[in-house]
Amino acid sequence: MLSLELRDLTKRYNRRRVFQGLNARMQGGESMVVTGPNGSGKSTLLRLVCGLVRPTGGQVVVTVGDRALSPIEARDHLGLVAPDLALYGELSGLENLRFFARVRGLRVAEEDLQGLLRQVGLEGRDDDMVAAYSSGMRQRLKYAFALLHRPSLLALDEPGTNLDDAGRAMMAQVIARQKAAGGMLVLATNDPQEVSFGDQVLRLGP
Amino acid sequence: MGIRFSVWALEAWAVLAKDLQSEFRTWYALNALLMFAVTTLTMVSFSIGQFAVNSAVLAALFWVVLFFSAMSGLARAFIREEESGTIQALRLAADPNVVFIGKLAFNLVLLALLELVVVPLFVAFMGMGVANVGLFFAVLLVGSLGLVGASTIIAAIIAKARAKGALFTVLSFPVLLPLLVTAIRGTKLALEGSALADGMPELRLLASYLVVMVTASLLLFPYVWNE
Numbered sequence: 001m002l003s004l005e006l007r008d009l010t011k012r013y014n015r016r017r018v019f020q021g022l023n024a025r026m027q028g029g030e031s032m033v034v035t036g037p038n039g040s041g042k043s044t045l046l047r048l049v050c051g052l053v054r055p056t057g058g059q060v061v062v063t064v065g066d067r068a069l070s071p072i073e074a075r076d077h078l079g080l081v082a083p084d085l086a087l088y089g090e091l092s093g094l095e096n097l098r099f100f101a102r103v104r105g106l107r108v109a110e111e112d113l114q115g116l117l118r119q120v121g122l123e124g125r126d127d128d129m130v131a132a133y134s135s136g137m138r139q140r141l142k143y144a145f146a147l148l149h150r151p152s153l154l155a156l157d158e159p160g161t162n163l164d165d166a167g168r169a170m171m172a173q174v175i176a177r178q179k180a181a182g183g184m185l186v187l188a189t190n191d192p193q194e195v196s197f198g199d200q201v202l203r204l205g206p
Numbered sequence: 207m208g209i210r211f212s213v214w215a216l217e218a219w220a221v222l223a224k225d226l227q228s229e230f231r232t233w234y235a236l237n238a239l240l241m242f243a244v245t246t247l248t249m250v251s252f253s254i255g256q257f258a259v260n261s262a263v264l265a266a267l268f269w270v271v272l273f274f275s276a277m278s279g280l281a282r283a284f285i286r287e288e289e290s291g292t293i294q295a296l297r298l299a300a301d302p303n304v305v306f307i308g309k310l311a312f313n314l315v316l317l318a319l320l321e322l323v324v325v326p327l328f329v330a331f332m333g334m335g336v337a338n339v340g341l342f343f344a345v346l347l348v349g350s351l352g353l354v355g356a357s358t359i360i361a362a363i364i365a366k367a368r369a370k371g372a373l374f375t376v377l378s379f380p381v382l383l384p385l386l387v388t389a390i391r392g393t394k395l396a397l398e399g400s401a402l403a404d405g406m407p408e409l410r411l412l413a414s415y416l417v418v419m420v421t422a423s424l425l426l427f428p429y430v431w432n433e
Contacts, residue, residue, distance in 0.1 A: 050298060051432070052294060052297060052298070054432075054433070071432065072301065072302070072428075072432075075297075075298055075299075078298070080294075080298055082294070084291055084294065085291065085294045085295055085298075086290055086291030086292050086294075086295065087292060087295055088224070088228060088290075088292055089290065090227075090228045090231045090232050091224070091227065091228065095227070099220060099223075099224045100295070100299045102216070102217065102220035103217050103220045103221060103224075103296075103299050103300045103304065104217075104299050104300070105213050105216070105217055145295060
């Protein structure tokens with residue numbers, strides 16, 4: 001089973017301290033909501049968890065059983081939805097998923113990719129270029145990208161961004177399935193409705 | 207080991223196929239490469255085309271046109287990922303070395319397409335006669351591989367910088383200088399009709415440059431990619 005531990009985690013950008021000495025521990029089936037004012041480091045923390053930025057001090061430790069994974073190994077177990085994560089506009093939604101499946105070394109049947117697009121509410125838009133998608137549709141496609149490899153840890157940064165009511169229902173369903181499957185969930189949000197998805201709350205900032 | 211290599215090859219092929227698909231839909235890098243090459247070639251041809259130019263000058267001009275055309279387009283493989291914000295998704299999904307090999311192969315295809323245009327145009331516009339065609343293409347092949355090997359890792363390094371275009375050329379020039387000098391010497395020999403054996407020292411040097419550059423890039427790239 002996967003577990004995540006933040007050990008005395010510190011992040012600075014040049015001289016500006018984002019946060020210092022964060023400690024937290026999570027296991028499968030648990031969920032954590034990260035809240036705090038703008039600029040308090042919520043998105044940075046999620047990027048640290050996903051290995052996209054390096055900590056200034058401390059460690060993010062992802063372990064399977066007793067074995068600590070390297071940041072590159074850990075990425076096979078992580079899925080991220082974030083506002084600044086973009087998919088290829090000149091490819092269709094289906095082509096994007098097909099590419100990311102191949103580059104991850106996954107053998108995913110075409111019907112499964114289409115099923116994933118259906119799950120996030122993009123049925124019938126498989127072959128449309130992502131550049132022609134609305135911002136809400138792009139957000140839905142990010143969910144499909146994050147779920148493609150069935151990650152044990154799902155990191156959602158401002159997960160309801162640009163989503164309509166149906167999109168928020170899809171998001172709630174994704175979160176419920178992740179919990180039901182014994183996966184972990186880390187959400188960065190200030191939306192009171194989304195805060196309720198977490199078992200524990202980590203508040204950043206003053 | 208064999209299985210791991212074939213998995214790597216398949217994943218790198220996926221990166222190459224995606225980049226080619228994107229490129230042929232947008233002509234993002236090819237436009238820049240071809241426009242620069244044709245413009246430079248036309249200017250060179252108009253300015254010195256009427257003079258009798260010796261093989262050393264022709265060989266130098268040929269590689270200068272190739273170098274600057276390559277500089278205008280080869281960096282885009284990484285810059286595009288950075289500017290469009292897709293680099294994060296790619297970093298989350300792909301092994302760094304797979305990305306490097308995929309991008310290297312993509313740049314190689316771009317340079318091959320560029321050479322398909324530049325070589326015949328250069329021969330036509332500048333009246334370049336190639337006496338030893340075999341040596342000419344051998345130098346062109348190994349030199350192009352080295353050019354792509356060096357420019358791909360430099361493109362990855364400068365992708366996050368602000369003045370990307372200027373930085374790319376400035377950083378590439380000293381790294382590529384030994385390759386360019388050797389390739390020019392080899393091309394001159396080919397134009398003059400020297401035997402393949404006479405060009406072997408240049409070919410060996412170019413091949414050594416290629417091996418060193420690609421090996422160093424594979425070792426360095428994961429740090430560049432994950433930083």
